[in-house]
Amino acid sequence: MAVYTEVSLAQAQALSTRLKLGNVGSLAPIGSGIENTNYFLSTDAGEWVLTLFERLSASQLPFYLQLMQHLARHGLPVPEPVAGDDGALCHELAGKPAAVVNRLPGTAVEAPDVHHVEQVGATLARMHLAVADFAPQQPNLRGLAWWQATAPAVRPHLEADAGALLDDEMVYQTHLAQSPSYLQLPHGAVHADLFRDNALFDGLPGRERLCGVFDFYFAGVDSFAFDLSVTINDWCIDDDSGHLDETRADALIAGYRAEREPTGAEWRMLPAMRRAAALRFWLSRLSDWHAPRDASLLTPKDPRHFERVLRDCVANPWHPGA
Ligand SMILES: Nc1ncnc2c1ncn2[C@@H]1O[C@H](COP(=O)(O)OP(=O)(O)O)[C@@H](O)[C@H]1O
Numbered sequence: 001m002a003v004y005t006e007v008s009l010a011q012a013q014a015l016s017t018r019l020k021l022g023n024v025g026s027l028a029p030i031g032s033g034i035e036n037t038n039y040f041l042s043t044d045a046g047e048w049v050l051t052l053f054e055r056l057s058a059s060q061l062p063f064y065l066q067l068m069q070h071l072a073r074h075g076l077p078v079p080e081p082v083a084g085d086d087g088a089l090c091h092e093l094a095g096k097p098a099a100v101v102n103r104l105p106g107t108a109v110e111a112p113d114v115h116h117v118e119q120v121g122a123t124l125a126r127m128h129l130a131v132a133d134f135a136p137q138q139p140n141l142r143g144l145a146w147w148q149a150t151a152p153a154v155r156p157h158l159e160a161d162a163g164a165l166l167d168d169e170m171v172y173q174t175h176l177a178q179s180p181s182y183l184q185l186p187h188g189a190v191h192a193d194l195f196r197d198n199a200l201f202d203g204l205p206g207r208e209r210l211c212g213v214f215d216f217y218f219a220g221v222d223s224f225a226f227d228l229s230v231t232i233n234d235w236c237i238d239d240d241s242g243h244l245d246e247t248r249a250d251a252l253i254a255g256y257r258a259e260r261e262p263t264g265a266e267w268r269m270l271p272a273m274r275r276a277a278a279l280r281f282w283l284s285r286l287s288d289w290h291a292p293r294d295a296s297l298l299t300p301k302d303p304r305h306f307e308r309v310l311r312d313c314v315a316n317p318w319h320p321g322a
Pocket residue numbers: 002030032033034035036037038049079101102103104105197198212214215217
């Protein structure tokens with residue numbers, strides 16, 4: 001259940017009035033999601049999602065909300081935050097920072113096929129192109145510095161073989177981050193968490209269209225190759241084994257290339273970036289599992305999945321088209 005802060009109809013109405021969205025017809029808690037309090041909000045002006053941020057502070061939010069606004073205004077299927085009279089996208093409700101975004105249609109796809117992942121690749125590429133003129137800067141707060149701070153905290157909880165894998169990968173990624181090839185990678189504001197549960201599809205079975213990408217609250221400036229790798233590592237993995245499904249991965253890459261051609265450095269670095277992406281989510285899941293930020297607010301996900309994915313990335317580096 002993802003309602004940590006109760007919002008009354010009167011509170012929602014006050015915010016709706018402030019944002020000129022008219023009378024509130026209904027306010028319904030959203031039962032999925034793990035980070036924030038979310039409500040579906042229906043007003044005279046339309047259908048919205050009201051989010052109260054439980055972890056992020058008001059100072060961190062403008063970057064995420066401005067990125068969503070930027071992408072939506074560039075024609076991407078991204079929810080656009082509603083601005084107040086002063087232009088601010090972040091508001092305050094029940095003592096928490098809050099945002100109201102338009103509600104997107106569709107449902108999440110748990111078992112994607114090539115038809116889904118091709119669209120995901122194309123949309124991701126369009127997002128990478130669209131941030132060329134996005135000025136705000138905020139680093140990926142789940143990047144190398146965070147891995148270096150987190151690895152020692154979770155290390156004591158690991159069995160010997162998992163501990164050795166973590167040690168080796170930290171050494172590898174630390175060196176990699178200083179390599180000329182890494183430094184050549186194109187960077188920009190990226191989603192950095194485009195998992196299956198953060199995208200919505202609409203339409204008849206077999207002909208669904210990707211109509212929504214949301215949950216930008218792990219976004220930050222990082223390499224496009226890292227973002228692509230995060231996406232491949234969720235959409236194109238066999239959940240039972242942690243192995244890459246190359247048919248889906250080829251389709252995702254084909255969709256991506258239809259919109260944006262990766263540079264030579266991006267092609268070369270993709271195997272290493274897939275390792276980085278697997279490490280990032282292995283570490284965050286380990287951290288949530290063993291050293292929760294706030295146990296009462298979090299439903300931890302299984303870290304062993306990304307340990308398996310990382311092992312597979314190391315043992316079977318995948319070069320698209322090879
Ligand atoms: N703009 C939106 N349009 C439609 N549904 C949304 C939108 N934003 C969030 N949701 C719904 O709310 C759920 C929780 O959102 P999410 O951002 O994943 O929460 P959390 O950040 O707490 O993990 C999603 O699974 C989705 O069903």
